[in-house]
Amino acid sequence: MNPNQNIQEKKEPIISKKFILEIKDLKKTFGNNHVLNGFNLELFEGENLVIMGKSGSGKSVMIKCLVGLMQPDSGSIKVMGKDITTLNRIDLDELRTDIGFLFQGSALYDSMTVRENLEFPLRRHKHKFGNISDTAPLVIEALESVGLVDAIDLMPAELSGGMQRRVALARTLILKPKIILYDEPTSGLDPITAKEIIELMKRIRRQYKTSSLIITHDVDCARVVSERMILLVDGINYAEGTFSELKASKDEKVKAFFK
Amino acid sequence: MLKSIIIKTFLIEIGELAYFARRFFKELFKKPFEFKELLRQCYSIGNKSLLLVGVTGFIIGLVITLQTRPTLEEFGAESWMPSMVSISIIREIGPVIIALTFAGRIASGIGAELGSMRVTEQIDAMEVSGTNPFKYLVVTRILAATLMLPILVILGDAIALYGSFIIENTKGEVSFQLFFNKVFNALEFGDLIPATIKTYFFGFAIGLVGCFKGYYCEKGTVGVGLAANSAVVFSSMLLFIIDFIAVFVTDIFFEI
Ligand SMILES: Nc1ncnc2c1ncn2[C@@H]1O[C@H](COP(=O)(O)OP(=O)(O)OP(=O)(O)O)[C@@H](O)[C@H]1O
Numbered sequence: 001m002n003p004n005q006n007i008q009e010k011k012e013p014i015i016s017k018k019f020i021l022e023i024k025d026l027k028k029t030f031g032n033n034h035v036l037n038g039f040n041l042e043l044f045e046g047e048n049l050v051i052m053g054k055s056g057s058g059k060s061v062m063i064k065c066l067v068g069l070m071q072p073d074s075g076s077i078k079v080m081g082k083d084i085t086t087l088n089r090i091d092l093d094e095l096r097t098d099i100g101f102l103f104q105g106s107a108l109y110d111s112m113t114v115r116e117n118l119e120f121p122l123r124r125h126k127h128k129f130g131n132i133s134d135t136a137p138l139v140i141e142a143l144e145s146v147g148l149v150d151a152i153d154l155m156p157a158e159l160s161g162g163m164q165r166r167v168a169l170a171r172t173l174i175l176k177p178k179i180i181l182y183d184e185p186t187s188g189l190d191p192i193t194a195k196e197i198i199e200l201m202k203r204i205r206r207q208y209k210t211s212s213l214i215i216t217h218d219v220d221c222a223r224v225v226s227e228r229m230i231l232l233v234d235g236i237n238y239a240e241g242t243f244s245e246l247k248a249s250k251d252e253k254v255k256a257f258f259k
Numbered sequence: 260m261l262k263s264i265i266i267k268t269f270l271i272e273i274g275e276l277a278y279f280a281r282r283f284f285k286e287l288f289k290k291p292f293e294f295k296e297l298l299r300q301c302y303s304i305g306n307k308s309l310l311l312v313g314v315t316g317f318i319i320g321l322v323i324t325l326q327t328r329p330t331l332e333e334f335g336a337e338s339w340m341p342s343m344v345s346i347s348i349i350r351e352i353g354p355v356i357i358a359l360t361f362a363g364r365i366a367s368g369i370g371a372e373l374g375s376m377r378v379t380e381q382i383d384a385m386e387v388s389g390t391n392p393f394k395y396l397v398v399t400r401i402l403a404a405t406l407m408l409p410i411l412v413i414l415g416d417a418i419a420l421y422g423s424f425i426i427e428n429t430k431g432e433v434s435f436q437l438f439f440n441k442v443f444n445a446l447e448f449g450d451l452i453p454a455t456i457k458t459y460f461f462g463f464a465i466g467l468v469g470c471f472k473g474y475y476c477e478k479g480t481v482g483v484g485l486a487a488n489s490a491v492v493f494s495s496m497l498l499f500i501i502d503f504i505a506v507f508v509t510d511i512f513f514e515i
């Protein structure tokens with residue numbers, strides 16, 4: 001069975017026309033560095049949206065504003081109908097359990113084993129699973145979906161880059177998020193490992209029924225996973241469309257991405 | 260010109276540190292409490308500095324006794340040795356020197372640990388997984404340092420007095436009982452209590468500065484080294500300022 005075909009078939013029914021994520025006129029400046037100048041974005045429920053942009057164009061800044069790690073200068077950010085810039089700490093923490101965030105550098109807790117890494121998000125949010133006392137089945141389940149059950153007692157330093165990325169992915173899955181934000185999921189990996197991660201992303205989407213926002217400058221990754229794409233240039237959404245639409249574009253700045 | 264810049268940056272640092280401390284006290288009393296992590300930090304801090312404090316204390320005791328003995332002998336006042344050594348160790352030298360070694364070990368350790376967690380985005384990862392990293396990482400470490408340093412100082416003081424006894428015993432043939440009798444006769448609560456209260460502030464300052472430097476660490480791996488380094492320098496400096504204030508206040512209340 002061709003995995004791509006599988007995705008194609010499933011694509012239509014999964015996506016609904018409801019926004020799960022909405023960014024309006026987002027602005028962020030560091031000193032004289034105007035990083036975001038009015039960025040807009042809508043993510044539909046069940047959709048895979050890819051954001052592409054040059055290094056330093058503010059992709060990470062945008063995604064960090066999205067989860068409240070950075071405060072934007074102006075603009076509104078709505079996650080599942082709630083404006084995250086106005087939430088208090090407790091509500092924000094609660095909302096964050098519905099958002100998975102895969103960091104650019106994996107960001108595993110290096111003083112903890114893989115098991116403890118995965119248990120960490122559960123410490124304060126067991127109520128999501130009916131206050132279970134034994135979290136082991138959840139840990140195993142998340143590790144199974146990334147195919148790394150054997151690594152459960154290893155330290156992050158003992159894992160390869162690709163394995164670290166997969167453990168990090170398992171850690172974002174453990175709270176069963178509705179949205180996953182991928183910050184360059186394939187950066188720093190060799191092409192074969194990158195492909196594995198992409199396959200994993202597709203499988204996770206089917207298994208967990210998530211909506212995903214994927215930041216990347218890997219054209220291959222964008223081609224395979226995207227249903228819609230936004231190009232981030234000069235701090236705004238410069239162009240929008242499907243992969244093939246954008247690839248056929250005549251605009252010089254858009255063409256530069258596909259060379 | 261250069262001096263005014265240095266003073267200005269120092270004052271800004273103090274201001275930011277005060278703000279950080281305010282956040283600590285705000286979060287300290289908010290639920291949920293991280294008891295398990297607090298115990299783990301206490302253990303790790305105690306474990307890391309125990310040997311260092313022991314050795315430092317012992318050597319302080321030896322050195323002070325060796326250095327002062329000839330002078331006292333000149334005046335025929337060797338019998339004052341235990342009282343003199345104990346008062347100087349308990350009141351001032353023990354707390355300050357042990358706090359300084361503690362700062363070298365713990366402030367730099369915390370600074371480097373939190374700093375590297377910051378630059379590798381581990382703190383951000385905690386934040387987005389819905390756990391408050393300030394409570395989990397900072398509050399527990401500051402509290403652990405505050406609680407552990409007084410215990411370590413008392414232990415270090417005891418070892419220092421023992422070191423002093425060894426010299427007295429070999430040079431002056433003073434018995435264990437006599438030595439410690441004289442020590443406890445010389446010491447009053449007015450010596451012990453202010454000295455112990457002072458060490459809580461020392462511990463707090465060391466934990467606070469270490470966490471502050473690490474938590475706001477910048478600029479990659481260079482920043483981590485810088486955070487560790489400046490945590491030691493800044494906390495040592497703060498120690499002397501606190502010590503000065505403590506002695507000043509004690510002077511007013513206890514009229515030594
Ligand atoms: N905390 C910060 N303080 C100051 N400037 C920052 C900060 N974070 C990001 N920037 C600046 O914002 C700009 C965008 O950074 P960002 O990390 O979002 O880039 P990116 O698009 O994610 O690039 P890459 O593909 O390399 O990850 C950069 O010029 C960077 O210098």
Ligand SMILES: [Mg+2]
Pocket residue numbers: 059060061104183184
């Ligand atoms: Mg980035």
